[in-house]
Amino acid sequence: MTQMNITGRATRIAIIANNKYQSRRVASKLFAAFKDDKDFYLSKKNPDVVISIGGDGMLLSAFHMYKKELDRVRFVGVHTGHLGFYTDYRDFEVDKLIETLRCDKGEMISYPxxxxxxxxxxxxxxxxxxxxxxxxxxxxxxxxxxxxxxxxxxxxxxxxxxxxxxxxxxxxxxxxxxxxxxxxxxxxxxxxxxxxxxxxxxxxxxxxxxxxxxxxxxxxxxxxxxxxxxxxxxxxxxxxxxxxxxxxxxKKIHFVASPFHTSFWERVKDAFIGDLDS
Structure with a gap:
């Protein structure tokens, strides 16, 4: 885990969502939480953090939107379907994501x-x-x-x-x-x-x-x-x-390091095996 430099300026947040009803609901909640908060600035131009709302396909699209800015951008995913490999938050955990970003110190997890x-x-x-x-x-x-x-x-x-x-x-x-x-x-x-x-x-x-x-x-x-x-x-x-x-x-892709980060092996188990009988 590494850390990006965090300055005293407001964190620039880009919110990218697919057209599903639940994704739009999550996006609206995030917009409402950040729009009047002096510590954040909502903008799809030159963001510090990109929030992808939808599924893994939506995060892939967000990655390609900002692939020329990978050195300075971190991503975080909100899944509005089943658990995805690129998402740490479900649609009912938006409050956890907001709290994570308010306490954020620039820590990140990076993948090739x-x-x-x-x-x-x-x-x-x-x-x-x-x-x-x-x-x-x-x-x-x-x-x-x-x-x-x-x-x-x-x-x-x-x-x-x-x-x-x-x-x-x-x-x-x-x-x-x-x-x-x-x-x-x-x-x-x-x-x-x-x-x-x-x-x-x-x-x-x-x-x-x-x-x-x-x-x-x-x-x-x-x-x-x-x-x-x-x-x-x-x-x-x-x-x-x-x-x-x-x-x-x-260049690597950087994800926001979260206290709620789901173990990769937990994701693999959930996606392909499911609950194990005791």
């Missing part, structure tokens, strides 16, 4: 992010950042691509596609692909295959791999065509991708 760079055959490059994961798939036919890890040509992949996830994203799409769950404070990537072809002729590793922070992943498609590339909840289509690169970014 993923940098993604797509290079097209005409030389253009597109760089983006992911909080959960990035995937590449070929639209028309089986994807054939070389996988290079830290300049070592590891395998020639054949299948539907490949996913690279962060530790925080390990419980999302990565888990549905059979990948491992990583604690979000671990600075590592996870490379997971999507429906790989394994038979007497074609072979891949066939399991997810944990890649350390210092290593760099390259995926080099071997066939021309249209590719679908997803970065978190945003999807784009590119024709004739030369390569796509992944590495742990230098």
């Amino acid at each position: 992010t993923l940098k993604v760079r797509v290079t097209l055959e005409d030389g253009r490059t597109i760089t983006s950042r992911a909080l959960n994961e990035a995937t590449i798939k070929r639209i028309e036919k089986t994807m054939v691509a070389d996988v290079v890890i830290n300049n070592v040509k590891f395998e020639r992949f054949r299948g539907d596609g490949l996913s690279v996830s962060t530790p925080t994203g390990s419980t999302a799409y990565n888990k549905s692909l059979g990948g491992a769950i990583l604690h979000p404070t671990m600075e590592a990537l996870q490379l997971t295959e999507i429906s790989s072809i394994n038979n007497r002729v074609y072979r891949t590793i066939g399991s997810s791999m944990i890649i350390p922070k210092k290593d760099h992943i390259e995926i080099i498609p071997k066939r021309q065509g249209m590719y679908t590339i997803s970065v978190d909840n945003k999807t784009v289509h590119y024709k004739n991708v030369a390569k796509i690169e992944y590495w742990i970014g230098s």
Whole structure:
């Protein structure tokens, strides 16, 4: 746990909510609590703290709204559905959140992010950042691509596609692909295959791999065509991708450290196992 410098000025608060009725109710309560409080200033421009109201998808959207300001912004999530992996507060715990922010001293919990760079055959490059994961798939036919890890040509992949996830994203799409769950404070990537072809002729590793922070992943498609590339909840289509690169970014996402912070393993248990019989 680290701490940001807190000055004597009012804390700038941005409130981002989805369109659900309960989310709007929570947003209204927070607006009412902060609008006449001299210690806070409500503004979506240059905030110190971003409050996301909704679900994990809403927090992903808030992350991408402020991804160029990660060095100075902290996030906090209010969940208006089931317990989410990025939220410490439920919709009935708004008073706890208000008290946390009034007592806030700048403490934060930080998780790594993923940098993604797509290079097209005409030389253009597109760089983006992911909080959960990035995937590449070929639209028309089986994807054939070389996988290079830290300049070592590891395998020639054949299948539907490949996913690279962060530790925080390990419980999302990565888990549905059979990948491992990583604690979000671990600075590592996870490379997971999507429906790989394994038979007497074609072979891949066939399991997810944990890649350390210092290593760099390259995926080099071997066939021309249209590719679908997803970065978190945003999807784009590119024709004739030369390569796509992944590495742990230098910038992290920062969350407001809370006395009500839910243990990661408690979240995993609640999401996938539920209550255990005694």
